[in-house]
Amino acid sequence: MTTETATDVFETHRPVLLGVAYRMLGRVADAEDVVQEAWLRWSGADRGDVREPRGYLVRITTRLAIDRLRQIKARGETYVGPWLPEPYVTDFGDTVPDTAERAVLADSVSLAVLVVLESLSPLERAVFVLREAFGFPYADIAAMLDRGEAAVRQLAGRARKHVEEGRPRYEVDPAQRRDLTERFLAAAADGDLEGLMELLAPDVRLVGDSGGKSRAPLRVLRTADKVGRFLVGAARKSAPDFSVRHVELNGGPAVLFLSGDKPDTVFQLDVADGRVQAVYIIRNPDKLRSLAAE
Numbered sequence: 001m002t003t004e005t006a007t008d009v010f011e012t013h014r015p016v017l018l019g020v021a022y023r024m025l026g027r028v029a030d031a032e033d034v035v036q037e038a039w040l041r042w043s044g045a046d047r048g049d050v051r052e053p054r055g056y057l058v059r060i061t062t063r064l065a066i067d068r069l070r071q072i073k074a075r076g077e078t079y080v081g082p083w084l085p086e087p088y089v090t091d092f093g094d095t096v097p098d099t100a101e102r103a104v105l106a107d108s109v110s111l112a113v114l115v116v117l118e119s120l121s122p123l124e125r126a127v128f129v130l131r132e133a134f135g136f137p138y139a140d141i142a143a144m145l146d147r148g149e150a151a152v153r154q155l156a157g158r159a160r161k162h163v164e165e166g167r168p169r170y171e172v173d174p175a176q177r178r179d180l181t182e183r184f185l186a187a188a189a190d191g192d193l194e195g196l197m198e199l200l201a202p203d204v205r206l207v208g209d210s211g212g213k214s215r216a217p218l219r220v221l222r223t224a225d226k227v228g229r230f231l232v233g234a235a236r237k238s239a240p241d242f243s244v245r246h247v248e249l250n251g252g253p254a255v256l257f258l259s260g261d262k263p264d265t266v267f268q269l270d271v272a273d274g275r276v277q278a279v280y281i282i283r284n285p286d287k288l289r290s291l292a293a294e
Contacts, residue, residue, distance in 0.1 A: 009053050010042055016054065016134070017061045019109070023129045024065035024122075025072075026085035026114050028290045034064045058136070059144040062126050069122040080212030082220055084280060085114040086287040087249045087266045106251025108133035111280050112270060114250070116166040120159055127152055128159035170270040170277055177271050178246075178253040184269060184276060185244075185255065188235045193228050200224035201275040206231075211284035227279060247291075256291055263288040 017038060021031035038061045050056050090109060107113060108129070117125050126145065130136045138156070142149040180199060187195040206227045208216030221227050238257075242264070245256045254268040266288065270278040282288065 010039055013054050013057050017057055020058060020061050020129060021065045022088050023133055024069060024125055028086045028088055030068055034068055037064050062144055066122045066126055081218040082207045082209055084111055084209040084282055087282055090248055090251050109251045111250050112168055116163050124155050124159040127155040131156050170272050174253055180271055181253055181269050188231045191232050193232050196228045197224050199276050200228055201277050204276055206279040208281040209284055213285055214283035216281060216283045263291045
């Protein structure tokens, strides 16, 4: 395999590698670093015996991501306020034509699922991502992780049970979410608390992630009344130079607020039964850098 061919092969599989690394780490910059390290190892490896480049590259990437995740957990970093994953642009385009497969990929990268994955061990997280998001056979995952297949099945079962217990049941219909998002933003911008309350589920949650570096609630807000009043108040205080851009993030429609040309806030809703069940607001500037060019 020539150097040029090796580069082409790697670039073909880069989206999958980035998808694995991001789901493992929940951080775009860390995922990109892991994929870059995977490239260095791939470019310097003896590729003569590599029969299945995709599996080989996913194995390298997964192991690097596990190491990075263990380092992060070992540092025991404290985070100010609620934590949400870094927003991740997902535009599957024509690369994932099958509706069912597209739904699985979107769900596995959603904010709600990634928050639950954060509580898994690195190995559980790796097995869950490889099996549930990308459909790798247990035997292949066992080989990637140097574990027995029976042990991998046990890890998968524990991880799946934990995720199912912790994952809220939300709808993933993008058209409904987009429509509700637009109505929601219009009501908040108009200060229409009554109209906003009609869109909120009684037990709605608002999770604001600022990392202590911007203004956002330092605790999760619960109930329609508290969430509605907070949003109406925040809309009144918003900067006059804000512009709005509709984007697809983490498998669903979202809104990016810009102050001038600078990303300021990411806003996304989770919806079920025609009502807003969760509101996610990301304002940590460190997590918005990757959206500057979007």
